[in-house]
Amino acid sequence: MAGIYYLHFKALFNMKPLLHNRLLTAAVILLLLFLYYPLHAQVTLSATGSGTAYSLISSKGFGNENPDCRHTSFGPHVTQAFDNTLGKYVFVFHSHADADDDRCTNEDRVRMEIKGGSGSPADMQHTQGQTAYYRWKFKLDAGFIPSSRFTHIFQIKAIEGDAGAPLITITPRAGNPQKMQIIHSSGEGSGSLGTVKQVDLAPFKGNWVEAYVKYKSSDGSAGTFEITLTRVSDGALLLSYTNNSLDMWRSGADYNRGKWGVYRGKDDVLRDEQVRFNDFCITESSASLCPSGIGGSNPGGPINLNAQHDAYVRDGTNAGTAFGSTDPTSLITKVAPAGQANNNRESYFIFDLSSVTGTVTGATLKVNGRTEDNRDANIVVGAYTVSNTGWTESAITWNNKPASASSALATTTVTDATARYYNWNVGSYIQSEIAAGRSKVSFVLKNHEETQGRLLWNSKETGSNAPQLTITTAAGARQEITGVTTVSGLNSFPNPFKNNSTIIFSLAKPANTHLSVYDITGKQVAVLVNGILQAGNHKASFNAGRLPSGVYTLKLTYNDKVITRKLLKE
Template sequence: MKLLHFERLAMAVTFLLLFVFTSTLQAQVTLSATGSGTAYDLIASKGFGNENPDCKHPSFGPHVTQAFDNTLGKYVFVFHSHATADDDRCTNEDRTRMEIKGGDGSNAEMQHTQGQTAYYRWKFKLDAGFIPSSRFTHIFQIKAIDGDAGAPLMTITPRAGNPQKIQIIHSSGEGSGSLGTVKEADLAPFKGNWVEAYVKYKSSDGSAGTFEITLTRVSDGAVLLSYSNSSLDMWREGASYNRPKWGVYRGKDDVLRDEQVRFNDFCISESSASLCPSSIGSNPGNPGSVNLSPQHDAYVRDGSNAGTAFGSTDAANLVTKLAPAGQTGNNRETYLSFDLSAVTGTITGATLKVNGHTQDSRDANIVVGAFAVSTTNWTESALTWNNKPASAASALATATVTDATARYYNWNITSYIQSEKAAGRTKVSFVLKNQQETQGQLLWNSKETGSNAPQLNITTAAARQETTTTIPAIITSGLTSFPNPFRNNSTISFTLDKPAHTNLAVFDITGKQVAVLMNGMLTAGSHNAQFNANHLPSGVYTLKLLYNGKTITRKLLKE
């Protein structure tokens, strides 16, 4: 009996140890906004530290707040960075910093010692008008603690330029082995879009370190940037551990503006990527996706071939080229048109995808712009350089063709497709133009090639039901706007039967707030507000009036 009792006790202890050991291995740290309490308290409760400019700019209050995001359908963190009013913790006036981080006092899962592998996943959104510093702007860092802890080991860095870029930058510190910019992509597809970031790295010295990163647009699952290296220095001499940092850290210069960068859904693990799973495809709103094939696609060529319809004579190919001096008659442009009549629901994303590559080894990293074409009744069998329709003056988006390896390149044209659909147009047309000279051609697959044809990928969410119940009692007259439709300005009117704190705002078709018309305590009676939309594109907007959590909305149409 004593032996049986001992065996049972041993089994219980073994089970308890196994449970504790397993639980330790399967740990992760998560942080998401809740909308309640202060953002700083919530961040601290999860073991994150923060470095903020509050001491320099106390009148603003906390530089991280929480806001409801209509695209994700939940509360998110808003990191505020002011171009001149902020600095770096009252120590460095030439830069601004608002970051959260792992460090002393953090969970062990946020302190990665030598030889450990870390997995991160989070979401971020740069504003559509985001302006990077011409010096530096970091929105993510991997930093060493102690020892050679100066420059970060890795950063995600939006970079000023024409076009603006987003870069992945590596530094090995004081020793040799820094790789600098290891990967870059155009910044345009990131602006105004939620992006899910995934990072995996091993904190090891010399060639034993590893790093991989994937940045994926949430709306349509398009991979905007990816990079991996299985042999690079991810450890600093004298370091105690590595840690992550997220936020807005930028050098001051004259081009900066006040920014609001959104973050959410942080997850950190040292056990498995499965503990920080992707949420793309599981967002609210019953999203759908459709890939449209071109109605017509063809290229045109100038010079002696300006009257040739290559859509008939060379249908299997699409070509772009901006010819250098001495190559007369070698310019080529590619036209594509699509039919949107089958697309239903609220458009949340639109990506033009064309498979292509460089022809000449002397050509690399060639920027190609996708331009809107208002004329959509052309046909590939008749299109020539001489009769090609005119395009817009500036590109909707750009993509960089890197080398001779054929792959899909993506142009984010969401805003344009939304505005065209809202205006009732069912066909769209584009032209691809090289933005720099090349020795050879850029070759693209057409719909007649047989595989990897061009496509317009559109994601949609089911249209939300408009509330038709009685307007809350506080509002005695309905929310009205005149004129509607309007061109540049509309007058918004409503009446309150007693004083109330009221918020009146305008949102675009993606749910992004584009204007706040009123926000504060209003007296009883009639109220008017002016909505000036000169700077906004044509399309459908939502007017939203809030009181004590009650909401009334109206649709506005800018022509």
């Protein structure tokens, strides 16, 4: 091959100078494209927080199949939101059990998917014999309910020919227990294997999962398929399957392509879902072009804390009763309508943080609960911070309950009388409390509207599905710079923030330190530190009151070494 290129260039040198220069330039460009592009072609897609999700998705060559035509009042069924666990913006795929359908063509199912197709780059269209590599992240809600018919969150589909059933699906499956399945179909011909792998669905719920798929689009025994599903927080392998002799081609097909999203058959058990996706990478060149986002010597992990104390309190004639002693297996919340005296209730929790190590990257309060009956549905419940952590469940009453914050730290909606875990995002508060040196935190749950019945929650004495505070940490926050200095725990709180954020970090040795903030365009908007700092803990304040909402980058330079963190101004 090198000899051929040499002969071509030698011939070019024998041409007239002007023509020679033009042809030589063109030849060099074509040669570079020929040599470089096949080695480095890949398609990546991640949320940015700016613009619309649809425009960002289409700009990378993805098509989308959505229910917007039926459910016009909702707007786009893919949005962007900041995710405290990953520390960046992600895509939120919305799927409504009743209001949506399948592109206004099929009323018995709902679909919100993005996909490769005719307008996609070549690396998203896998012709016969080609090997494709996919990597992406997804998160099912902690209360996710699969359809009893079908639910697909990923498909490999053929284009043209025998393109009916997908070749491969990732399918959450209803049942007791619920399952996560990998399903294979060879289409109209023989050789379909059906469910080739299944595991319990429970470990997937409420957790970010990184998916990796490698497959060869070949007919009969020449096809291959490999998949791993790995929990991001701790690197736990939740599912793996490999088959080096699997039919991965359909008769008459032009190419295979991937599809991601929420596609499910309608039935009575469905609820409105929000499934999160991010960090898509697709290539036909090498798995190394789509590296894993999990790993490192200290990947961190989740810490699940049980409540140290929990109890509910009740007003009126019951205001002096310590229900943590008299009714320890129950937690209740209620705002009573007019005419129901002595019937307001709130539920309190304390969690001990003393076992938490590493840098906190997120935290979720999880409580299992339901409405008492079908009189009430879609009730908003707020989680409020309580600064007093000295109360005990055996003594707390409505009369002596500690004061709570005036506004909710986070809210969630209790949908119906089916018990499930509900989540409140309390990450920024936990970060600030640990940074302040506090070893305990307290919360109270309060309903935001009147109900006829009560909202019933599991307590730590119930026996199962007890309240938890799940904290994710990055154990690798300490970064060693050999022979220079050590910086530890560059963090900000709160994050997201409204106007002011406090930045904390620690130096093991004196260092020439520059701490600054940049907007999404790369423009420096603030300098917080600029000079030599001594060893020890340091704090800086970022006042962003005059800056617009959006994503900012915190950049710490110390002795010419750099680390960065993302900030979100609401």
